[in-house]
Amino acid sequence: MTSTSGSTPYTVADVMTTKVIALTPDTGFKDIAAAMGRWKVTALPVIEGEGRVVGVVSEADLLPKEEFHEHRPGLIEQMRRLGDTAKAGSTRAEDLMTTPAVTIRPDATLPQAARLMADRHIKRLPVVDADGTLKGIVSRADLLKIFLRTDDELTEDIRQNVVERLFPLSHQAVEVTVSHGIATLTGQVRDHTLIPLAEHLTHSVEGIVDVHCRLEANTAA
Template sequence: MTSTPYTVADVMTSKVIAVTPSTGFKDIAAAMRRWKVTALPVVEGEGRVVGVVSEADLLPKEEFHEHRPGLIEQMRRLGDTAKAGSICAEQLMTAPAVTIRPDATLPQAARLMAGRHIKRLPVVDADGTIKGIVSRADLLKVFLRTDEELTEEIRRSVIGRLFPISHDGITVTVTQGVASLTGRVRDDHLIPMAERLARSVEGVVDVRCRLEVRNTP
């Protein structure tokens, strides 16, 4: 009923800074600093993603720089102590990488990030080849849509389609992303649907539905 939802491909960053499995520790740290990112995909061959190396993967080397862990601590933190002695991306990276497809919806990407507690996802095609990077900030780009854009989309894709006869009697206003629907309609069962569809428009923050049923003689 509404227009096609935004996908990861619509908001992702296509220019990707990546490293290879053989990239050294210092080069990884330098790339993170230069490009102001907290994680880098690790790719091999023609760009197939094999892992992700993050700041968290680099920190154990500094943490254990002056402190040699005892046997109990080594057993309790096997992953961290192993990374403290690592010198290249292949040894440091988290694998397999958590990735997402370009055609995934923004809610799918948001749920994956929240569930895995990660800030960015490599975007890959069916062969696992990297196509971009999507971050938490990218997912919020839809909320930069103007009130005018949102008003037009709600009028066209929600009101115009649900109420082809009575749409002229419905007013749609959007202020700071909050949509208000007012007016009278013939079919009361369509009112909850109108609110739900308006709320699903990408960039809408909230919906105030004040539609009423038109009294008929």
């Protein structure tokens, strides 16, 4: 995972996988299934030209062929499930893929990627540039990489980008500890009105799991 400064949110570009297995529109059914099995992925982007993403083939797109393998769907079922029955008879990626593909830009934040995955009920997103050219893949697992930041990294991030910035005159009186991703802030500060903001900003540090804010006003100041 690429490191960025603590004051800058991590983006999709920081956690995405840049080695991507992609299909072309004429990739055959068996080759698609073999690629998914070999690389242990549940979906693959389909590209054409110089890498422009035109669709995505997922396991769900392949399943109708197995579902209707032993019986032909009746007329009513065909009408009710036109998309699935069409895919059951398809043999190439261009006929199997879901299009347009749901994609994301490299500069999108991790929360934006997580929300898009949740809203669309998908596990992986092709990452594309402004021209739609494939640059990488980001998965749910990639988004969780941020929680692999060490406690020491998180402690330094909070101290530099929260405590020292909010409390330039009393930051030395604030102790920051992080254990298993849980941050604790203790001590006394001159401006008590900034305590809620300090808690909020600590929560927003990438990789923090929870925050215990025990800051108090320094009444003697």
